[in-house]
Amino acid sequence: MPVDFSGTWNLISNDNFEGYMTALGIDFATRKIAKMLKPQKVIKQDGDSFSIHTTSTFRDYKLQFKIGEEFEEDNKGLDNRKCKSLVTWDDDKLICVQAGEKKNRGWTHWLEGDDLHLELRCENQVCKQVFKRA
Ligand code: 1AG
Numbered sequence: 001m002p003v004d005f006s007g008t009w010n011l012i013s014n015d016n017f018e019g020y021m022t023a024l025g026i027d028f029a030t031r032k033i034a035k036m037l038k039p040q041k042v043i044k045q046d047g048d049s050f051s052i053h054t055t056s057t058f059r060d061y062k063l064q065f066k067i068g069e070e071f072e073e074d075n076k077g078l079d080n081r082k083c084k085s086l087v088t089w090d091d092d093k094l095i096c097v098q099a100g101e102k103k104n105r106g107w108t109h110w111l112e113g114d115d116l117h118l119e120l121r122c123e124n125q126v127c128k129q130v131f132k133r134a
Helices: 017-023 028-034
Strands: 007-015 040-046 049-055 061-066 071-073 083-090 093-099 106-112 115-122 125-133
Touching: 007 115, 017 028, 017 115, 017 125, 061 083
Parallel strands: none
Antiparallel strands: 007 040, 007 125, 040 049, 049 061, 071 083, 083 093, 093 106, 106 115, 115 125
């Protein structure tokens, strides 16, 4: 049985979100607002199908995918660039490669103890987020 990421998760730490957003070309004013946010993730995992809904007081982002099936990602409300994205398992980690204009773009989700971890990558920047169950 694969690990189950399903649940509602609240952000408790957010390391180098500023660097990640800068690498994505997010403007100063938006970064100032965005780095104050404490987003919540609602993850639904059903076999190989996932939905990950990230919500905040400022912007929301909804992602749906199947493991191993490339999809068009629009990053609407984030940097708005389009990517060809692909999520695969690497042991118990979920790895997403977001191919597009930005080099080395992607993310990894994993569980550690009772916490949900997320590493967000763009170019030479890595943001590390940790979430606890709501
Ligand atoms: C995400 O991807 C996307 C959600 O977690 C936010 C993560 C990073 C934000 C990306 C770029 C910053 C751009 C604009 C800043 C403006 C608002 C920030 C809003 C944050 C809440 C939506 C991985 C995920 C899998 O889909 O969990």
